[in-house]
Amino acid sequence: MKNIAIIGAGMTGLSLAYNLQEHNITIFDKSWRPGGRVSTRKHGNYLFDHGAHYLSTNHSVNQLNEVISRYNLGHVIEIDFATDYLKKEKTRKKIIIGKNGMNSIPKSIFENIKSKSYFNSKIIKISKNNNGTFSLFSEKEEFKNFDYVLICIPYLQSKELSSNFIDFTQVINEPSYDPIHTIMLSYKEINNINIKAGLNLHKDISFFMNQNIKFNELSHDCWVLNMSSEYTNNNIDIDRSALEKYAQSIFEKTFGIKNEINFIKSHRWLYAQTKVSYNSISKKNWITSRNNKIFLSGDWILGKSLSDAWDAGEKLSHHIKIL
Numbered sequence: 419m420k421n422i423a424i425i426g427a428g429m430t431g432l433s434l435a436y437n438l439q440e441h442n443i444t445i446f447d448k449s450w451r452p453g454g455r456v457s458t459r460k461h462g463n464y465l466f467d468h469g470a471h472y473l474s475t476n477h478s479v480n481q482l483n484e485v486i487s488r489y490n491l492g493h494v495i496e497i498d499f500a501t502d503y504l505k506k507e508k509t510r511k512k513i514i515i516g517k518n519g520m521n522s523i524p525k526s527i528f529e530n531i532k533s534k535s536y537f538n539s540k541i542i543k544i545s546k547n548n549n550g551t552f553s554l555f556s557e558k559e560e561f562k563n564f565d566y567v568l569i570c571i572p573y574l575q576s577k578e579l580s581s582n583f584i585d586f587t588q589v590i591n592e593p594s595y596d597p598i599h600t601i602m603l604s605y606k607e608i609n610n611i612n613i614k615a616g617l618n619l620h621k622d623i624s625f626f627m628n629q630n631i632k633f634n635e636l637s638h639d640c641w642v643l644n645m646s647s648e649y650t651n652n653n654i655d656i657d658r659s660a661l662e663k664y665a666q667s668i669f670e671k672t673f674g675i676k677n678e679i680n681f682i683k684s685h686r687w688l689y690a691q692t693k694v695s696y697n698s699i700s701k702k703n704w705i706t707s708r709n710n711k712i713f714l715s716g717d718w719i720l721g722k723s724l725s726d727a728w729d730a731g732e733k734l735s736h737h738i739k740i741l
């Protein structure tokens with residue numbers, strides 16, 4: 419049995435933990451909860467999936483589907499979906515959503531995994547001990563005796579954390595991300611909008627989705643908007659209230675909304691979605707240290723979706739099992 423530290427309790431880290439349960443697993447996350455970018459926010463009576471919106475029904479990662487049905491974590495809904503709102507193109511689309519919001523998927527997976535865990539624990543340093551094991555350090559604590567360290571956080575942060583152990587000169591072209599500002603907004607009255615989700619609402623809003631189709635308990639009309647990556651890149655440090663006013667005005671103008679808004683909030687995801695994956699550059703499925711003890715994984719290895727994150731973790735787990 420190996421002592422394995424997993425840094426990051428997003429879908430990649432959870433996939434590794436799920437697949438390596440025969441080992442002694444300890445999970446660390448800087449946040450207070452598992453799920454990372456799969457995030458369901460509750461503000462008073464409002465609920466928003468403002469990270470990942472849904473899991474595609476077309477993905478090919480069988481194990482993720484098995485896990486979702488094994489623990490009864492999600493269901494398929496069919497909605498009218500604008501494949502391009504500006505061009506007036508739409509389709510009927512099936513999507514998989516969490517039973518209680520998207521974050522209920524990683525939350526329940528985590529609850530079903532045997533592991534020790536430390537939340538609110540940002541790992542800031544890794545060091546190698548004389549006996550060959552590794553110690554991890556948060557601001558407050560040292561965690562000792564790990565045989566392997568699996569780092570499942572965005573690429574640039576994992577590079578910073580592991581640069582004493584990994585020769586990054588071998589990574590000539592680096593994977594990259596697009597940032598996204600998300601906007602959560604709610605109206606007391608239900609607006610008469612018949613398309614519930616879609617792409618290209620406006621040149622600066624790449625995605626929109628109604629939240630009432632996900633959460634039966636909502637009595638207010640709740641929506642999430644994603645600003646386009648191009649807009650976000652050009653306005654990365656924009657004042658939040660200016661951003662919120664801008665997004666609200668586009669939303670209301672597009673749908674002719676006259677009702678009064680009663681909630682609006684924004685969030686900036688700096689590392690929202692993979693732009694260039696590591697596998698597309700290198701054909702490799704992980705990055706490893708010279709001694710094969712420290713590994714980097716994440717959605718950025720394979721692509722930009724939840725299923726890519728799960729797949730990246732699953733692939734690395736097969737390799738760890740044979741070491």
Ligand SMILES: Cc1cc2nc3c(=O)[nH]c(=O)nc-3n(C[C@H](O)[C@H](O)[C@H](O)COP(=O)(O)OP(=O)(O)OC[C@H]3O[C@@H](n4cnc5c(N)ncnc54)[C@H](O)[C@@H]3O)c2cc1C
Nearest residue numbers: 426428429430447448454455469470471472541717723724
């Ligand atoms: C706005 C938005 C919309 C999206 N929409 C979709 C969608 O509709 N469908 C879809 O399939 N995918 C979507 N995605 C992408 C999907 O959310 C990600 O691909 C997936 O969640 C990535 O999982 P991960 O585990 O690789 O990374 P993350 O979820 O980022 O997990 C990394 C974890 O590491 C933790 N961490 C970071 N640094 C440290 C440290 N030093 N010490 C300890 N912990 C640390 C973080 O707190 C986090 O929990 C979306 C993403 C965003 C942001």
